[in-house]
Amino acid sequence: xxxxQLIINAFSLGSFYALVALGFALIFGVTHAFxxxxxxxxxxxxxxxxxxxxxxxxxxxxxxxVTALAMVIIAILLQKLLRRVxxxxxxxxxxxxxxxxxxxxxxxLMLFSADYRIIQSAAPAIELPYTQLLLTRTQVIxxxxxxxxxxxxxxxxxxxxxxxxxxxxxxxxxxxxLAGINVRRMSLVGFAIGGALIGLxxxxxxxxxxxYPSGGTEASLIAIIITIFAGVxxxxxxxxxxxxxxxxxxxxxxxxxxxxxxxxxALVLISLLLLKPQGILSRKPKAARLPG
Numbered sequence: 001x002x003x004x005q006l007i008i009n010a011f012s013l014g015s016f017y018a019l020v021a022l023g024f025a026l027i028f029g030v031t032h033a034f035x036x037x038x039x040x041x042x043x044x045x046x047x048x049x050x051x052x053x054x055x056x057x058x059x060x061x062x063x064x065x066v067t068a069l070a071m072v073i074i075a076i077l078l079q080k081l082l083r084r085v086x087x088x089x090x091x092x093x094x095x096x097x098x099x100x101x102x103x104x105x106x107x108x109l110m111l112f113s114a115d116y117r118i119i120q121s122a123a124p125a126i127e128l129p130y131t132q133l134l135l136t137r138t139q140v141i142x143x144x145x146x147x148x149x150x151x152x153x154x155x156x157x158x159x160x161x162x163x164x165x166x167x168x169x170x171x172x173x174x175x176x177x178l179a180g181i182n183v184r185r186m187s188l189v190g191f192a193i194g195g196a197l198i199g200l201x202x203x204x205x206x207x208x209x210x211x212y213p214s215g216g217t218e219a220s221l222i223a224i225i226i227t228i229f230a231g232v233x234x235x236x237x238x239x240x241x242x243x244x245x246x247x248x249x250x251x252x253x254x255x256x257x258x259x260x261x262x263x264x265x266a267l268v269l270i271s272l273l274l275l276k277p278q279g280i281l282s283r284k285p286k287a288a289r290l291p292g
Contacts, residue, residue: 005133006254007247012139014246015146016201016208017222018239022149023197024223025230025238027075029170030190032090033082036097038198038223039216040104045071045202046211047112053119053203060119060203061141068199075195079188101216108213116210119203138207146239149200153193154235166190218262225265228272 024038035041048070049063058066078100085092123137157163168176169186177183205211205219225245230237245268252264 010247010250014243015143018242019146019201021223021226023194025227027194031187033093037101039219040101042219043216046206049203063203067202068196071195071199075191079191105213119207150239225269
């Protein structure tokens with residue numbers, strides 16, 4: 001039973017990690033903007049949800065659309081800022097968003113202080129029939145939201161004209177321009193959808209993890225690890241990467257204690273960068289055959 005409970009906890013944790021990474025992966029894939037302020041934006045959404053739930057008595061699920069809309073607006077403003085960044089674009093966006101992360105950290109420190117905050121859940125855990133396994137309401141929301149968001153984004157990218165234009169932009173921006181796709185508009189759309197995903201992750205972060213102004217670094221690291229694991233543009237790989245990281249961390253915590261969790265994340269990141277920088281699911285290009 002202990003192993004099954006561990007699997008359930010790891011599965012819900014991995015679903016949460018996938019949701020944290022979705023917005024980062026989409027924005028990076030479409031625009032090549034390396035957003036180091038990703039974690040701080042998730043925290044900002046978490047603080048907004050905390051304020052709505054704690055001071056205005058808004059139901060937790062009711063905070064999700066509000067934070068999603070707020071983060072869409074902020075993401076569009078961020079896209080307008082990064083559009084002014086010159087070449088080399090990836091490096092310069094890294095520097096700009098690092099500065100933005102520091103600004104957001106100090107802003108949240110002034111507004112909310114350094115106290116740890118969390119959105120408490122009063123609902124009791126659910127015991128699965130004929131077992132002694134427990135599933136909390138938060139875990140149900142985590143898994144459900146992550147699966148719905150991943151499925152919706154996958155359908156959007158695979159089954160709609162807008163999604164195909166986004167995928168073309170992810171694969172080759174210059175070729176997309178030649179095909180008549182408005183790459184600048186796709187960048188704006190990518191930031192808007194990514195902002196909505198960040199807005200969904202924020203309240204769940206506040207429900208799962210303690211909020212404090214400098215806590216965004218961990219969320220950014222998780223997003224980077226899972227994006228590298230999946231490879232750019234591989235939405236299903238993000239879900240698999242979240243589950244893999246969740247299982248690795250949960251197993252480590254169970255076997256060695258909580259002090260080893262961050263080390264596991266760092267080792268996974270280093271291993272991926274050394275062994276599979278293009279993504280664990282990427283395929284080697286086939287060698288071209290000579291005629292005859």
